[in-house]
Amino acid sequence: MGKNPAIVEEALRDSIHGYAPGQISDEVGKRLALFVTRGQQEVDHFIDPKSLRSFGDAGLGERIFQNVCAACHGFDGRALNFKSEENPEFVGTVAGVNPWEALHKIRNGHPGVPMPALRFLLLQTLVDILAYAQTLPDK
Ligand code: HEC
Structure with a gap:
């Protein structure tokens, strides 16, 4: 850095x-x-290391998720399954168990797929999206 x-x-x-x-x-x-x-940013102030909860505002994040992310991930985040039928992994799953990874993907996109990188927005806004993603179904 x-x-x-x-x-x-x-x-x-x-x-x-x-x-x-x-x-x-x-x-x-x-x-x-x-x-x-x-390109790297300290995110410790935005995620509680114990509960893994984002300190963002899920209500604000919902607007962006439903407008941008839902096009690919679906309105409930389950249109794309990253793993298998028996052991599914959705946006909501990743946001819950590994919020740092989810935030990284929200900021930088996902390699090899057309998922947009949203790092031109304020980090706080991306943390709001993460907070909303944590309310989505994880299975
Ligand atoms: C143009 C389609 C598209 C849009 C829009 C999109 N994504 Fe994605 N996203 C993908 C694809 C495709 C993958 C990779 C799926 C896979 O690995 O099977 C992905 C992967 C992810 C992952 C990583 C899962 C993992 O493997 O760790 C997260 C988290 C995620 N997206 C969240 C979001 C959020 C939040 C938004 C909105 C800000 C968003 N995506 C917008 C297509 C999109």
Whole structure:
């Protein structure tokens, strides 16, 4: 955090990490370096480590969830099952058991799928979405 991104870019190619351009291209390396040095945010003030509850306002988060997320995840968050029929995992499940992961995905999107990254919004707003996601069914 806070380091010069060029140092991280170089580190990707050094003998310790040794990523070839075929594995991580210069363009992707640039983005990765920016994420590592400038893109992370402390979220401890937003999630209670004991109860795992988000301190956000679920009522405010509901508006965004129902407008943006529901298009793919469904109005109750169960249109996409990340696991199996017998052992389902929905937005509500992830938000409940691993709120940090859910918040990370809400901020940055999910790799390889067209889920939008909402990091242009205030972190507080994303924490509100997380709070609402925690009210959704987990199975
Ligand atoms: C364009 C469709 C789309 C939209 C809009 C969308 N998502 Fe997703 N989301 C996906 C897909 C596809 C996945 C990956 C599903 C999988 O792994 O099977 C995903 C994954 C996730 C995961 C991660 C699950 C895991 O594996 O840990 C979370 C949490 C999540 N979405 C929450 C949200 C929230 C909250 C919103 C609204 C702010 C949202 N998504 C908007 C398509 C979308």
